[in-house]
Amino acid sequence: MPSASGPRRPKLITLILLTALSVLSLNMFLPSLAQMAASFDVSYAVISVAVGGYMVVSSGLQLIIGPLSDIYGRRPVILVGMAVFALASLGCYFANDVMLFLAFRMLQGAVISGMVLSRAVVRDIAPPEEAARLLGVIGTAMALAPLMGPVLGGFLGETFGWRSNFMAYALMGVLMLALSWRDLAETNLAPSASFTAQFRSYPELFRSHIFWAYCLCLIGSVGGFYAFLGGAALVGEGLFGLTPSQLGIGIGSISAGFMLGNFLTGRLSGRVSMLRLMLWGRLSATFGPLAVICIMALGAMNFWVMFAGALFVGLGNGLTLPAANAGVMSVNPRLAGSASGLSGAITILGGAGATALTGALAGGPLGAYVLLGLMAASSGLGLLAVLWIGRLERV
Numbered sequence: 001m002p003s004a005s006g007p008r009r010p011k012l013i014t015l016i017l018l019t020a021l022s023v024l025s026l027n028m029f030l031p032s033l034a035q036m037a038a039s040f041d042v043s044y045a046v047i048s049v050a051v052g053g054y055m056v057v058s059s060g061l062q063l064i065i066g067p068l069s070d071i072y073g074r075r076p077v078i079l080v081g082m083a084v085f086a087l088a089s090l091g092c093y094f095a096n097d098v099m100l101f102l103a104f105r106m107l108q109g110a111v112i113s114g115m116v117l118s119r120a121v122v123r124d125i126a127p128p129e130e131a132a133r134l135l136g137v138i139g140t141a142m143a144l145a146p147l148m149g150p151v152l153g154g155f156l157g158e159t160f161g162w163r164s165n166f167m168a169y170a171l172m173g174v175l176m177l178a179l180s181w182r183d184l185a186e187t188n189l190a191p192s193a194s195f196t197a198q199f200r201s202y203p204e205l206f207r208s209h210i211f212w213a214y215c216l217c218l219i220g221s222v223g224g225f226y227a228f229l230g231g232a233a234l235v236g237e238g239l240f241g242l243t244p245s246q247l248g249i250g251i252g253s254i255s256a257g258f259m260l261g262n263f264l265t266g267r268l269s270g271r272v273s274m275l276r277l278m279l280w281g282r283l284s285a286t287f288g289p290l291a292v293i294c295i296m297a298l299g300a301m302n303f304w305v306m307f308a309g310a311l312f313v314g315l316g317n318g319l320t321l322p323a324a325n326a327g328v329m330s331v332n333p334r335l336a337g338s339a340s341g342l343s344g345a346i347t348i349l350g351g352a353g354a355t356a357l358t359g360a361l362a363g364g365p366l367g368a369y370v371l372l373g374l375m376a377a378s379s380g381l382g383l384l385a386v387l388w389i390g391r392l393e394r395v
Contacts, residue, residue, distance in 0.1 A: 008185040014183045017176060019119075021111055022114045024169070024172070026055075028149040028165055029050075029166070030229065032157035035162045040097075040098040045359075047098070049102055050105045054105055055348045056349065059347075062112060062116050062344040062345040066340055067341065069113075070338050074124070074187055080110070081113030085107075085173040089108060093163050120187075122134050123330070124189075132322045132323045135265075135322035139261075139321065150248035208331050209392055214324055214328035217386055218321070218328065218346075221317050221321055223354040224289075225254060225313065225351070226351030226354045227357070227358045231359065231374070232250060235367040235371050236303060238363060250306075254311065257314025257318065258318040261314065261317060262321075265323070269323075274323035278323050281316040281319030281320030281321075282382045283316070284315050285315070286382075287376075289379070293373065
């Protein structure tokens with residue numbers, strides 16, 4: 001609804017879909033990775049660049065997207081991002097050479113503008129507590145994307161071949177471009193004058209201990225998610241012999257927990273402090289996988305048990321991420337876009353590292369233990385960051 005004293009609010013569904021498409025671009029085609037490697041006659045390590053390399057490129061783009069939106073506005077940057085994503089998806093669909101495919105795949109990273117700037121839009125139109133609530137509501141609904149994405153991608157890959165995933169991406173990009181053009185009004189009503197003026201303000205973020213504490217919390221939280229994405233296919237296929245459709249359902253398990261966590265955040269924000277929500281989330285994400293490791297060690301070596309550990313990580317992230325994202329953008333509201341982009345870039349770099357580490361270590365008969373252990377370790381880093389935030393806020 002329009003606001004008498006602020007920018008016109010876009011429909012919540014627009015922000016949900018912008019965020020959801022950014023997530024789908026990462027995980028929908030994961031069940032087809034082995035099929036893609038065979039199609040291009042390359043190793044799994046080469047084709048996995050479509051995941052790890054994409055995250056690195058997305059990380060770099062966020063450093064540009066955030067400041068651009070603070071200078072030129074959220075709307076034009078999102079529109080350009082959706083257009084580039086749609087065209088790059090068509091390039092991936094038609095590519096017959098793996099290097100050409102990977103080049104277009106990196107260009108797909110422009111879609112990250114939807115995730116980065118939907119958060120900035122929320123911060124433009126709402127104070128921190130309401131922003132955390134809105135981000136929780138958005139997270140609840142958009143969690144269907146990573147939940148259903150691998151399932152849909154697995155079905156498309158088995159039925160029509162892996163390229164059908166990228167045609168689906170192209171159609172989604174066109175639809176999001178049209179929806180954003182129609183519904184997304186400009187919410188940045190106090191744009192920065194120039195890149196020079198923008199970057200002169202960056203030291204305010206860099207010198208802020210609480211900004212880095214929130215970033216560390218985000219890295220630890222999202223790192224557990226990316227560790228799972230990086231190792232789930234390797235462990236699921238290699239250790240348990242899962243089909244792409246079964247693997248898609250298993251990968252979606254972490255999103256089921258994420259949906260529940262976001263739902264709880266939306267209900268509890270305003271009644272429970274943001275710090276307490278983050279603490280509850282980190283405890284779930286850290287000790288849930290450790291408990292599952294113990295259960296598996298006692299003899300319950302089953303892929304459904306392993307995926308149950310991912311549910312705890314998803315639940316913890318759903319409780320943590322809305323408050324952490326609202327907090328990092330509230331350090332300096334004038335730099336909401338830049339803070340979102342910078343923290344997002346740092347987070348994705350951490351996620352890329354977690355993906356690479358999991359891919360290198362999670363093979364073999366102990367792969368399930370290694371995968372869950374890395375998820376717990378990353379989540380534990382986020383727990384330490386929440387404790388640091390609590391200490392800084394008491395000062």
